[in-house]
Amino acid sequence: QTPVDSVKQSSKIIQPTKTVAKDSSIFNLNVLGRTSLNIGQHKDRHLNAGFRLDETRLLLTGNVHPDLSYKVRFRLNRAFATTTQDNGSRALDFAQVNYRFGKQKEWEVILGKQAAAVGSYEFVNNPVYEYIFTDYVDRILNLFVVGATFSYKVNPNHNFQLQVYNTSTETLDQLIKTAGYAAGDFKQSERPMGAYLTWEGNFLDKAFHTKWSYNYNQLIAGADNHSVSLANMYKVGRTKIYLDLQYSDYGVDHTMLASNPIHSFYGSVGADRVMRKDVVYKSAVLRFDQQFSHHWGISLKGAYETASAAKDKQIGQDFRRNWTGYAALEFKPLVNQDWKLFGGYIDNKISYTNRIGLPTEKNNRFILGTYFNLKAI
């Protein structure tokens, strides 16, 4: 069983005031990690084997006052070098304060670097629990954004959020420099920002959860990006299932995930390599976790994603298709500690429609490893 990240939950969803007051002034430190032995094939290599330190993060949280809490999380295997647009860093996930107010503490404001308020239980989940991410979470979304969130709890089961944030951590200039792209006619917007409108709900005695978001953002002047993300979760006893669906329409594809194979198809080089206009990304992710006993459980995940450039007839609908999935058997040696050993298989295939003619990319591997989310204090 892979529960939703409890720390994240606590700051968002229904929580009786009493508990928080009791916990006030408590400092928490979580040590997160995942290490695995990987035996498999990459696009650029035959069978190979090696260890990977998949994850290593430190999470600091605390309530310095019943209504004021903070959250800082950073990775120990990413650069802390300053990012150009938001003055943060790649290593830094969170550096936020949360303040609750109103008669029933039904309002909350979150300020600083924080999680995007996107409808994605794949992202809400603790990163050590996700053996492989979709392109949507890993490469399309700006996951950790600098901005402000205003949250209103209508009743214990429903919550609405407005998040205003920087579209990208890097400037347009830096993004294209890193990607080896040319700017073309594109200039950075004078307000390279975005907003999420998000609804979180609970139904059926909290067995069924939703996190649905609409997003608008702009990075490039004149180019509007829209997306809708619908995350749905069912959780009863030892069973947990989530289904995330999303549709994103990029006026200009500053993620460059779709632009790259389009340039390969056209053979564009040098100044012709510019971000492509009118790209659509779609994703569906289904994950199923079943605990059999205190010690044993399984986790299964499958995701299908496509990229489209329908206005370019030579490229067309769903020209890039990304299949991601895994099956893992999990063993928890100590019942009260969030520490697991796992063995499983990860499969990933990126293919293109026939008219594109690019080769299919297959990545698959057996994994054997451990992950943990330990409460140090």
Next chain:
Amino acid sequence: QTPVDSVKQSSKIIQPTKTVAKDSSIFNLNVLGRTSLNIGQHKDRHLNAGFRLDETRLLLTGNVHPDLSYKVRFRLNRAFATTTQDNGSRALDFAQVNYRFGKQKEWEVILGKQAAAVGSYEFVNNPVYEYIFTDYVDRILNLFVVGATFSYKVNPNHNFQLQVYNTSTETLDQLIKTAGYAAGDFKQSERPMGAYLTWEGNFLDKAFHTKWSYNYNQLIAGADNHSVSLANMYKVGRTKIYLDLQYSDYGVDHTMLASNPIHSFYGSVGADRVMRKDVVYKSAVLRFDQQFSHHWGISLKGAYETASAAKDKQIGQDFRRNWTGYAALEFKPLVNQDWKLFGGYIDNKISYTNRIGLPTEKNNRFILGTYFNLKAI
């Protein structure tokens, strides 16, 4: 009201031995941050808006013994890559031990990476409290130095310090490589070090404070740099004012702050871009903080700085002028927590004398944001 950084204070100024003994073996962790929405103009862009994670630092302090304490502070948005001269990193502010000794504990030695003992209340202030720094603090000084400080407390109101330190965190070779400069005839000194002689005083029942320093340092062989920095503070009740004055005479301008516009004026390129000799920097900074109630206060700051190259008649006295200022309204939602919301306006103008003919650079913006200095433990 923006008090002097209390942690820094505690290790330097008069502190009854009893308190320290009581606190001995206590560990402290402070989480520092500031995030703001900025709407304004830059030199290189028209009106633009965006969020910035201005600051994010972690501070660890503690007394492991009544006389022995340590202080470690690092940023989460700067590179930890090794600096070439002192083997530190840009992200690391402090990594020091403090030891007090003598009959009345009137002596103190500070070893490791530590704050420069410069006479600047702008720098002594907690960085989250300073919306914008002068060029003196931000670009001229080496703020966090590796070295040794010897401090002697004459009486509860007067304290003298001698700090010996590395002039620069990077070698001459690295500095000119980063700046795109040529070395010319300059070679690194065989003792690229400096010293501060500093006096800290309290007067009028601790209403009036001074921190005056004289500095000598050398980075380049044969080039002596001198400076005098006079920081003055008045603090009574809900009012705090500081006035910092400084005069720095660089035998060779290894900061390159003045050298850059001189090269623009002469049109120097390639091997002609070398550090300029005989540059003088002057600064005056005045900041006024007034608390009106437990929740509301204002903060005002103005600074005027000049760069001179008087020995070069074409450049002359005060050829570069930098005006920096802001006005901010501050709101403190919780009386006992160092967490504020603010709104204000920041103005910055860099202009040149007519004979230089370089364009004036105007940066100004409205800010709306939050800062915090939370005691996590």
Next chain:
Amino acid sequence: QTPVDSVKQSSKIIQPTKTVAKDSSIFNLNVLGRTSLNIGQHKDRHLNAGFRLDETRLLLTGNVHPDLSYKVRFRLNRAFATTTQDNGSRALDFAQVNYRFGKQKEWEVILGKQAAAVGSYEFVNNPVYEYIFTDYVDRILNLFVVGATFSYKVNPNHNFQLQVYNTSTETLDQLIKTAGYAAGDFKQSERPMGAYLTWEGNFLDKAFHTKWSYNYNQLIAGADNHSVSLANMYKVGRTKIYLDLQYSDYGVDHTMLASNPIHSFYGSVGADRVMRKDVVYKSAVLRFDQQFSHHWGISLKGAYETASAAKDKQIGQDFRRNWTGYAALEFKPLVNQDWKLFGGYIDNKISYTNRIGLPTEKNNRFILGTYFNLKAI
């Protein structure tokens, strides 16, 4: 007296279960540092003086359960940028969990980024205690490896370990790119991994300790590397002595320590600069620590290391010779705190056999400084 790093020890060597159970759920934070003033000569400079922040690390450890502990250590003056082979970073030393099991808790498994199980008391020692490292520890070994260790305690005095790990933190491609080498015919192995077989023993009422290891690893396809490392320590009362011996035979010298001077000898440039085959490294290190009183002690160390390329007759046996040594007087102001002041002299000489004809490199310096390993919590 410079004791073996107690934290490292505690997780490996004989420890009564009672103690661990008592300590369970305790969080420990150690702040490590060393700063010194160095006055001496480098190969590339005449006499020069300057401060160095030799070391600054944070160590987090704890038992979250009597049988489950974790250890995280990172440096604050190294890059956290992701390493290409193991997805770790240079700054990260440890990110591991330790689990003990079996009837007598005689089994232990260590997973994650961890110390290499190599027979070297120089490396087992806390890094702040070692004024200068041999090339073996500093440049030849991969010290902090991602992998898995299985440990079996035969009885309170004898322990066997098998460690399986990634040979290198960086891929072959990245290593040769950083070094300015060409790949030549070399390709990365499909299993760029290695293993240590290690025996740790105690004799004579724990006065005499051994840590002997055999290592096999591969980074380059078809190139096998073998080494034997024999660490021996005598520790009674105020005296501590260790003697480390090692012999390493590299099928291909991916450390490039020996390859560099061979290319200098041959004048190889561009595509001719490839890793050399059949290189042998040998080292002997002797360190002696004697405490005279609670406050005063001395530390002496001498090491002799050679590199050979015997199959290349022009290069031959022991063509590179590295002498490293120091003598230091140490003062401990507070008896119960691991904080010392020191003064001493470090000598290092790298010479080549006559037939190589490369100039001797002399580095020596006086040191004056401080180191500390403070238990913050």
